[in-house]
Each structure stands twice: as C-alpha cells, then as structure tokens.
Amino acid sequence: MxxxxxxxxxxxxxxxxxxxxxxxxxxxxxxxxxxxxxxxxxxxxxxxxxxxxxxxxxxxxxxxxxxxxxxxxxxxxxxxxxxxxxxxxxxxxxxxxxxxxxxxxxxxxxxxxxxxxxxxxxxHPHMFRHTVATYLIESQMDLPSLMILLGHKNMETTKRYLHVSKKHVKKGYSDNMNKL
Incomplete structure (x- = not known):
C-alpha cells in the first residue's frame, strides 16, 4: 500500500x-x-x-x-x-x-x-487492480459489492484478489478481541 x-x-x-x-x-x-x-x-x-x-x-x-x-x-x-x-x-x-x-x-x-x-x-497494470481491491476490502467494502465492481462472475475469483495486510488483520483482531 x-x-x-x-x-x-x-x-x-x-x-x-x-x-x-x-x-x-x-x-x-x-x-x-x-x-x-x-x-x-x-x-x-x-x-x-x-x-x-x-x-x-x-x-x-x-x-x-x-x-x-x-x-x-x-x-x-x-x-x-x-x-x-x-x-x-x-x-x-x-x-x-x-x-x-x-x-x-x-x-x-x-x-x-x-x-x-x-x-x-x-x-504492472494489474497490480493497480489488486491494490484497489485490497484497499476497498480493508476499508470495509463487502465482497459482493467488490465482485460487481471488478466484474467477476463468482466470489472465488474475487477472493483471489484479496491481499489483506497483516497490519489490517491485527487491527481487526485487536479491535474485536479487546472488547471481551
């Protein structure tokens, strides 16, 4: 990013x-x-x-x-x-x-x-596509909306584009687990 x-x-x-x-x-x-x-x-x-x-x-x-x-x-x-x-x-x-x-x-x-x-x-050009998809997911866009935006026919194709950062995963974990 x-x-x-x-x-x-x-x-x-x-x-x-x-x-x-x-x-x-x-x-x-x-x-x-x-x-x-x-x-x-x-x-x-x-x-x-x-x-x-x-x-x-x-x-x-x-x-x-x-x-x-x-x-x-x-x-x-x-x-x-x-x-x-x-x-x-x-x-x-x-x-x-x-x-x-x-x-x-x-x-x-x-x-x-x-x-x-x-x-x-x-x-390369396709890296922009991956980065936009990752950014949108990390910004809380739902997968069905992303699938439509990217023009995919099925969810499995969209999931291949997800390269969620470790920092984002850790923040999500901390934000949710610290509520316990």
Missing part, C-alpha cells in the same frame, strides 16, 4: 502542460481509481464518462457485459481535460503522437517512467 500512496502522489503532481502529460496522467488516474482491467480502460468511450456521478460505463469488458466503475473527485479535472483534447476518436485514451487508440505499449512506457522515477522494482 505504501507504493500505491506514493504513486497516487506522483499522479497528483504529474505535469499537465502537454497533451502527452494529460494523456499519461489520465491513464494513471484511471488505473489508480477504477480497479478496471487495462483492456477495459483502453476502450473507455468519451460518451460513457458521467462527471455528475463520477462513474464510467465500461462497454468492452472481459465478461462481455457492461458495468459501471467509479473515479474520484480528484481525477475529474484530468478526465475533463482528456475529453477536451481534440481528436476524432470516440475513445477517451487516444495517443495523439501515434494517431491511434491507446494500447499496451503506451501503458508499459508510462509505467516504466513511474518505476524509474519512484524507484519501484515491480509495477
């Missing part, structure tokens, strides 16, 4: 002075906020971003079923800036330099920069 907090700070401070900066910050913000798969993030349609409710309708999902994911108020400004970047694509994440929809090479490049600048040894 420590690296996740460092990465969120990095995202917050990421420069937005160029179109690439907006693109990179938006990509990272979506990874850090939504818990969505990278393949789902790459195909977010501009029309499916609801700023009033801080939610995104994902229409290209692994399960082939539409679902809603959420983003934080903090990410709202960068998503708005990304939508305002001029291009003819219906997709939110469009690589202006390469004149194409985003792809895995783009996120690998962005994460390589993050790793280097924050001196993190291991970082």
């Amino acid at each position: 420590n690296n996740y907090i460092r990465i969120r700070k990095y995202i917050s401070d990421y420069p937005e002075t160029t179109v690439n900066g907006i693109y990179h910050k938006c990509f990272l913000s979506l990874l850090a906020d939504t818990g969505a798969r990278i393949s789902e993030i790459m195909y977010i349609e501009k029309a499916n971003v609801n700023f009033n409710n801080c939610e995104i309708l994902l229409t290209q999902t692994k399960t082939k079923e539409d679902r809603i994911v959420y983003f934080t108020e903090t990410s709202k400004p960068i998503l708005k800036k990304m939508i305002q970047v001029k291009n003819d694509s219906k997709y939110l994440l469009y690589n202006i330099d390469k004149n194409r929809v985003s792809n895995y090479d783009d996120i690998r490049y962005i994460l390589k920069q993050v790793k280097r600048q924050l001196n993190i040894k291991k970082l």
